[in-house]
Amino acid sequence: MLELDQALAGLNDYPYLQTLIGLALLAALAVVVNWLTQHVLLRIVRRALSLSLKDEAELFFREVIARLANVAPAIVVYQAVLVVPHLPEAAETVVRNVAAAFMILTVILAITGALNLFNALYSRRPESRQRPIKGYIQVGKIVLYAAAAILVVATLLDRSPLLLISGLGAMAAVLLLVFKDTILSLVASVQLTSNDMIRVGDWIEMPQLNANGDVIDLALHTVKIQNFDKTITTIPTWRLINESFVNWRGMQESGGRRIMRAILLDQTAIRFLTPEEREGLKRFALLDVYLGQKDKELEAWNESLVKSGRDPVNTRRLTNVGTFRAYVQAYLKVHPGIAKEKTLMVRQRDPTPEGLPLEIYAFANTVVWEDYEAIQSDIFDHVLSILPEFDLRLFQAPTGRDMRGLTEKIGGEAR
Numbered sequence: 573m574l575e576l577d578q579a580l581a582g583l584n585d586y587p588y589l590q591t592l593i594g595l596a597l598l599a600a601l602a603v604v605v606n607w608l609t610q611h612v613l614l615r616i617v618r619r620a621l622s623l624s625l626k627d628e629a630e631l632f633f634r635e636v637i638a639r640l641a642n643v644a645p646a647i648v649v650y651q652a653v654l655v656v657p658h659l660p661e662a663a664e665t666v667v668r669n670v671a672a673a674f675m676i677l678t679v680i681l682a683i684t685g686a687l688n689l690f691n692a693l694y695s696r697r698p699e700s701r702q703r704p705i706k707g708y709i710q711v712g713k714i715v716l717y718a719a720a721a722i723l724v725v726a727t728l729l730d731r732s733p734l735l736l737i738s739g740l741g742a743m744a745a746v747l748l749l750v751f752k753d754t755i756l757s758l759v760a761s762v763q764l765t766s767n768d769m770i771r772v773g774d775w776i777e778m779p780q781l782n783a784n785g786d787v788i789d790l791a792l793h794t795v796k797i798q799n800f801d802k803t804i805t806t807i808p809t810w811r812l813i814n815e816s817f818v819n820w821r822g823m824q825e826s827g828g829r830r831i832m833r834a835i836l837l838d839q840t841a842i843r844f845l846t847p848e849e850r851e852g853l854k855r856f857a858l859l860d861v862y863l864g865q866k867d868k869e870l871e872a873w874n875e876s877l878v879k880s881g882r883d884p885v886n887t888r889r890l891t892n893v894g895t896f897r898a899y900v901q902a903y904l905k906v907h908p909g910i911a912k913e914k915t916l917m918v919r920q921r922d923p924t925p926e927g928l929p930l931e932i933y934a935f936a937n938t939v940v941w942e943d944y945e946a947i948q949s950d951i952f953d954h955v956l957s958i959l960p961e962f963d964l965r966l967f968q969a970p971t972g973r974d975m976r977g978l979t980e981k982i983g984g985e986a987r
Contacts, residue, residue: 927967
């Protein structure tokens with residue numbers, strides 16, 4: 573004991589040695605506190621949380637508590653450095669400032685972790701698809717990081733943060749230039765969300781950017797779209813405000829998808845029906861109502877013309893194209909894949925050099941892509957196949973086979 577007292581008394585002659593020993597003890601104390609925090613305290617807290625919240629507890633522990641635990645050794649260094657003997661005041665200030673800056677940064681990271689946790693919990697709610705908050709979370713993080721940068725620099729320089737903030741006024745123009753995209757994206761994100769223009773899961777189409785698929789992520793700066801070929805298109809958020817895009821959500825919510833496709837009829841095949849052909853078409857059950865109404869209508873009209881002594885050329889007669897149009901209309905009304913409560917019509921478009929367009933305008937009763945294509949193909953399979961029954965033909969540009977047959981025919985006649 574006496575020897576220990578003599579050794580401690582002898583250290584009074586070596587102040588630098590006392591300082592080194594004090595710093596070593598301070599570092600050892602910080603390491604011990606860190607070990608106790610990480611391996612004892614955090615384990616206890618983790619077990620307590622896991623008993624109550626499960627998945628949410630694990631996320632809260634990892635994003636918030638585990639980060640806050642790093643503050644403990646910094647607090648020890650910040651307070652215990654004051655008792656290190658013979659430590660110069662400047663060195664003491666530097667150590668305390670570094671410890672304080674580390675604590676500020678750690679707390680900010682824990683707060684951003686809490687924001688991540690809030691976003692993760694919110695994204696599990698059904699309304700998150702309509703009102704995503706990821707963009708706002710990212711804005712909050714930017715604000716926190718900016719505040720952390722100012723506080724850390726001010727702490728390290730041992731100056732008031734207000735001095736740094738006042739100096740930023742002169743750099744406003746530079747900051748606006750640096751954060752131009754962020755500001756534009758923030759405004760665009762607010763407009764997209766507040767006006768409900770786009771949601772995660774929406775099918776959008778933006779041909780000018782080769783985007784055609786489902787929205788899989790809405791962030792502050794970018795919107796990610798998974799195209800139908802499974803590629804990913806990343807679009808700056810502000811471009812969705814500055815440029816036009818198609819959102820197919822209305823179609824998906826309506827429960828039906830539009831069919832609007834025309835077939836081109838050979839116009840040379842269009843003519844009046846003979847009485848025999850009219851009788852022959854009565855075997856089509858779908859034409860019963862149409863032919864019955866037309867018979868009565870045309871009979872009344874034509875009788876009035878005969879009584880007035882008009883030439884028979886003035887009489888009204890059925891055409892093969894008009895009867896075919898009525899048949900297709902009736903066929904669509906009984907087709908199980910067509911939504912009967914929505915617009916349904918078969919119409920003629922303006923004649924073209926390629927033929928007479930006969931367009932089907934209707935809605936399938938599903939929005940599933942595969943089912944929609946199957947319904948549409950089934951309808952046109954039937955429509956194209958039934959054309960000869962009305963003595964109609966599709967228009968088709970001559971092929972090599974047509975030209976070869978014509979040449980052979982001309983050659984045969986010449987011989």
